[in-house]
Amino acid sequence: MNDWLRFSVAFWHTFRGTGADPFGAPTKNWHWVDGTYNSVAMAKRRMKANFEFIYKLGVDRWCFHDRDIDPDGKTLEVNHSLRLLLLIH
Template sequence: MWPWEDGTNSLAMAKQRMMANIEFLEKLGVDKWCFHDRDIAPDAETLEVHHQPQSVVRNRERGAG
C-alpha cells in the first residue's frame, strides 16, 4: 500500500490518489501529463452511479474544486 492510501476504494481516496500523482509530477517538473480517470475512480454498481464520481474527479483534474 502506498503512503497516501487508506485501504478504501472511496471517492475521497480517488481524489487523494490524483493529488498525490499531481504533486509527484510537479516535483519532477512535468508540465504536461495525462492519466485515465478509471485509474483513480472507485468502482460502482451501475453505469449511472459509475459516472457520478468520475465527474467529480474530472472536475478536480480541471481545477474546479
C-alpha cells in the same frame, strides 16, 4: 527537447500499480492509502498525490487508462465521480 520527447506521468503505473510482477510481491506502499482502496475518498487522495508529484517533477503531461482514476460505481450517478476527480486539479 520538449518538442520531440513529450514526457508524461502514467497514472496507473505510478499511483495504482503495486510494483508486483509475475516473479514477486508488491514493492510499493503509499502513505495516503488507508484501506478504502476503491472509494471515492481514496481516489481523491490518490489524484491529489498525482498532481503534487507531477508539479514537483515539472512534467506538464499525464495519462491514464480509461477507468483507473475512479472507483467503479453501481450506477451512472456514482460514476459521475470520474468528472469530479478530474476537476480537483
